[in-house]
Amino acid sequence: MSFSKERPFLLVGAGKMGGAMLSGWMAEGIDPAAIVVNDPHLSEEMDALLKKHGIRHVTTVPEDLTAGIVLVAVKPQMMDQVLPGLKSAVASDTLVLSVAAGTPISKFETFFGKVPICRCMPNTPAMVKRGITAVYPTPAVSAQAKDDVTRLLSSVGKVVWLDSEDQIDLVTGVSGSGPAYVFFLAEALSEAGRQAGLPEEISQELAIATVCGAGELMHQSGEHPSVLRKNVTSPNGTTAAALDVLMHADGLQPVMTEAVAAAVKRARELAG
Template identity: 70%
Template sequence: MTFSNERPFLLVGAGKMGGAMLSGWMAEGVDPSAIIVSDPGPPDEVREVLTKHGIKLVDRPPEDVQPGLVMIAVKPQLMDVVLPGLKSVVASDTLVLSVAAGTPVSVFENAFGRVPLVRAMPNTPAMVKRGITAAFPTAAVSEAQKETVTQLLSSIGQVVWLESEEQVDFVTGVSGSGPAYVFWMAECLAKAGEDVGLPAGMARQLAIATVTGAGELMHQSDIDPSTLRQNVTSPNGTTAAALNVLMADDGLEPLVTAAVQAAVKRAGELAGK
């Protein structure tokens, strides 16, 4: 994971996710003098990271450098504006890493040719370094380049490698959009607490602590979620009564399945499939 002034690491787009990644990379020992960030208006918290580490910030990709790696982290609707400006800096051996949602490999290959390219799908818990990123490499990506990407993305959480680009849409439905499902679960749990008579603030506190605590328990434990569920479910007890509702034929499982399928379908539509 070595970059230099001659072959720097160019980050294009530095939103909140970019800021989280930059902080992680500094902790991993990436040389800040070998990083260039291209963004006309990064948020204040990202500017603080850049200033703290002396990372160079420019409004647009510089034409007089040839990066070893270009990471594209802009919104999909900006691709038509951003990619033409990168053609002059992406060489045949430049590794291109995209974390832009809904933008297929073909878009980048049309812009740059068949350069080494990794399409990645992180999720928002990356901002607290508890995310998971799924990555798909094109055939031009070497094992050494995959290792570099793994090291970079591991700074914000776990990394898994996909066998086909089609799986990116499947990942979108599960982990890409998944945090929103969990947030909604917390909202519903808090509302249910209010409905049975708890003060709103207390219900919210209980719901958030329960969801995050259960998540942390799964994270730290080697025990399967189904076993963890069974361990807290006494026969004929209160949890069993609740699970009889959630695990009914028309309960949570078919709803989650339908939600994931809807997200996967929409991901395909956004990618022009």
């Protein structure tokens, strides 16, 4: 990897996304002595994780720190406040990774110049090593650096490489925000069961187990979701009756399409 104790991996922002990725890396066994976390407002949970692994924590980046890799995981609205404080840590060969939605590469080049930069869009299942991260690299990112990024991000899930920066906003709407859609599906299924007459706790347990189990089945089988759907749908059966509602012209698909479009629109608004 392209970071070490002398040229550490600098994680800027240990909130939900940065924290999820850090948790995944610790589970993978990455050397905590080669990581520095820069965040002035750690949660109690993240503070405990850093102390557990002996990871160095700083509220401001020391001027004598030169990073091998910098991962910027702060809110887009904070970039103008955060990036100036990172300039001393970024050398000409420092690899800069960003997981901030709506923040274009040009913003980082304004502060750091034409250093190697990758815009990344991960998602929170990285915490359990089931994430997926889409990456767009600038021309300054070497083949070796791409291999390094793939190895780093593969430790918390799958990695896909994009052909254009514009695709990042589309990824945000599908997989970046997508876990929340799935969590809401579990909520909605649980509530539907409760309204049908099941006790709330049992309905919730059934819904969560069903969503998790179906996801794992897709993951392990490698089959297209439509094939798996058809496999559990008997003609004129109970599943078919439910799917007649969900797959109606005004059912789930148009709602999901509208939801993804709204997320993409907001990502582009954040970019200004």
